[in-house]
Structures are given as structure tokens and as C-alpha cells.
Amino acid sequence: xxxxxxxxxxxxxxxxxxxxxxxxxxxxxxxxxxxxxxxxxxxxxxxxxxxxxxxxxxxxxxxxxxxxxxxxxxxxxxxxxxxxxxxxxxxxxxxxxxxxxxxxxxxxxxxxxxxxxxxxxxxxxxxxxxxxxxxxxxxxxxxxxxxxxxxxxxxxxxxxxx
Amino acid sequence: xxxxxxxxxxxxxxxxxxxxxxxxxxxxxxxxxxxxxxxxxxxxxxxxxxxxxxxxxxxxxxxxxxxxxxxxxxxxxxxxxxxxxxxxxxxxxxxxxxxxxxxxxxxxxxxxxxxxxxxxxxxxxxxxxxxxxxxxxxxxxxxxxxxxxxxxxxxxxxxxx
Numbered sequence: 001x002x003x004x005x006x007x008x009x010x011x012x013x014x015x016x017x018x019x020x021x022x023x024x025x026x027x028x029x030x031x032x033x034x035x036x037x038x039x040x041x042x043x044x045x046x047x048x049x050x051x052x053x054x055x056x057x058x059x060x061x062x063x064x065x066x067x068x069x070x071x072x073x074x075x076x077x078x079x080x081x082x083x084x085x086x087x088x089x090x091x092x093x094x095x096x097x098x099x100x101x102x103x104x105x106x107x108x109x110x111x112x113x114x115x116x117x118x119x120x121x122x123x124x125x126x127x128x129x130x131x132x133x134x135x136x137x138x139x140x141x142x143x144x145x146x147x148x149x150x151x152x153x154x155x156x157x158x159x160x161x162x
Numbered sequence: 163x164x165x166x167x168x169x170x171x172x173x174x175x176x177x178x179x180x181x182x183x184x185x186x187x188x189x190x191x192x193x194x195x196x197x198x199x200x201x202x203x204x205x206x207x208x209x210x211x212x213x214x215x216x217x218x219x220x221x222x223x224x225x226x227x228x229x230x231x232x233x234x235x236x237x238x239x240x241x242x243x244x245x246x247x248x249x250x251x252x253x254x255x256x257x258x259x260x261x262x263x264x265x266x267x268x269x270x271x272x273x274x275x276x277x278x279x280x281x282x283x284x285x286x287x288x289x290x291x292x293x294x295x296x297x298x299x300x301x302x303x304x305x306x307x308x309x310x311x312x313x314x315x316x317x318x319x320x321x322x323x
Contacts, residue, residue, distance in 0.1 A: 102253050112259070
């Protein structure tokens with residue numbers, strides 16, 4: 001079943017995230033490949049950003065911008081693969097989904113805080129080169145921001161057969 | 163850390179009082195950070211402000227971490243809590259994550275783009291950066307327990323025959 005973009009935007013987030021068109025992303029191996037792709041993309045983007053700052057090279061900054069659509073695709077696919085657990089409103093999720101989501105945010109809180117604190121200390125308090133600071137801060141930001149979603153995608157069990 | 167501590171007695175504070183304390187603590191922290199970041203470095207005033215902020219943070223966290231049932235609820239291991247308490251705690255972390263991530267994005271956008279473009283204040287010296295980084299660390303330590311304090315319902319009054 002195909003939809004126009006207009007029809008897709010008319011759907012609620014819950015409908016989009018539970019749409020059968022994303023069934024390809026919902027098995028565990030695919031979810032884990034998406035997580036690996038996200039981490040690789042985040043590290044690549046952070047490296048390009050750091051190099052562009054360190055070398056003052058606009059081409060590298062352009063390459064960083066070229067990667068941006070990849071983020072939209074992979075983050076969207078990861079969200080759809082977990083049926084939008086991290087972005088649908090609480091009152092649109094069932095009890096099991098809410099419990100899994102909240103528990104994962106708690107599990108991810110301290111690792112994310114440690115990653116961000118280390119990156120901020122490095123960026124604000126040390127004399128390492130600006131490019132390295134920028135790259136590490138950007139990488140930490142990408143990882144910490146999406147940590148609950150990628151952790152859910154990695155750990156959720158296989159959905160039961162319909 | 164909380165696994166080795168004795169569970170404090172349940173809080174007798176009403177929700178309204180707890181919320182006032184959370185708002186007061188946040189306002190005091192912001193005021194201390196503003197003093198450290200904005201006062202001229204090296205002055206007596208900034209030294210006193212730094213010392214007060216550091217002592218206030220240490221004593222405040224020391225008291226809260228050892229005596230507060232709200233802190234215990236926010237940081238205790240699963241085995242020390244019942245299902246209702248785990249639900250409240252996990253929801254507090256969900257909210258805290260959203261607030262913290264939102265603040266980080268807004269702060270980064272302000273410091274990298276908006277502040278310099280509009281000629282607004284941005285951190286330039288070591289003291290200002292120190293204040294901001296420590297502000298986020300303190301926020302990270304206290305925010306989940308703050309949301310637990312905010313969300314917990316009023317205590318059930320004692321039964322009087």
C-alpha cells in the first residue's frame with residue numbers, strides 16, 4: 001500500500017509509527033543493524049565536523065551537511081522499528097510500552113550524563129585543539145540524545161507473530 | 163550508594179511544599195551560577211559567591227542524599243522499591259531526560275549561534291565555563307529526584323479513631 005506525502009502527513013504519529021510499511025524494520029536483527037548504522041553515521045558526522053572546524057575547511061562542513069538526510073532516515077526508521085515508543089505521547093501507548101520506555105530512560109540517564117559531562121569538561125576546561133573538541137562534543141551529543149531510542153531498538157524482544 | 167543506606171521515613175511534606183522547595187532550590191542554584199559567571203573574576207565578591215555556592219551544593223546534596231525519602235525513591239535500586247514507586251521513579255527519569263536534552267540543545271544553540279549573532283552574553287572566561295558545566299552536572303544529579311518530589315502525591319493523613 002502506498003500513500004502520498006500529503007496523506008502521510010495527515011496521519012497521527014501513532015498511526016505512522018504503527019504502519020505496516022515499517023514492518024521490515026521491526027525484527028530484531030534489522031533493528032540492530034539500524035542501531036549500528038546510526039552509531040557509524042554519528043561518529044562519521046562528528047569526525048567530519050571536527051575536521052571541518054580544525055582544518056577550517058568548508059568542503060568538510062558541506063560533507064557533514066550531506067550526511068544530514070541520512071540521520072533523518074535512520075532515526076525515523078529506528079523510531080518506527082520500536083513503534084514510536086520514544087516519541088508518541090504517553091496517553092497513546094499501552095501500559096507495557098510505557099513501562100519499557102520509562103525504564104529505558106532511567107537506565108540510559110547515567111550513561112548519557114557521563115558521556116555529556118566528559119565531553120563538556122573536555123570542550124570547556126581543556127586546551128586540546130578546537131577540532132577535537134568540536135568533534136567529541138558533536139559525537140557525544142548525537143549519541144546521548146538518541147541513546148534511549150537506540151537502546152530500546154537494540155534490546156526489545158521480537159514481536160509475537162500475528 | 164543508596165543500596166547501603168537505611169530507607170528514610172516517608173516524607174510528610176505536602177506536594178505544594180515539595181514543589182516550592184524544588185523551585186527554591188532551582189532559583190538559588192541559578193542565582194549562584196549567575197554570580198559566579200557574571201561577577202568580575204578575582205574579586206572578593208566572586209570568591210565569596212563561589213565558596214557559598216560550593217558549600218551550599220555540598221551540604222545540600224549531603225543532607226538530601228542521606229535524609230530525603232524523595233532522593234531515596236529517585237535513586238534506590240529496583241529491589242528496594244515496590245511497583246508503584248518504580249513507576250513514579252521511572253517516569254521521573256523520562257521527564258528529566260526530556261528536560262535535560264531540551265536545555266542542552268537550547269544552550270548549545272544559544273552559545274554557538276544566537277548569543278554571538280545578537281551580541282548577547284556568552285561565556286568567554288574559565289569561571290563562566292566552569293559555572294555552566296557545573297550547573298549542568300548538578301542539574302543532572304538532582305533533576306530526577308526533583309521530578310519525583312514534584313510528582314509524588316500528598317501523603318495519606320494518619321488514621322485517627
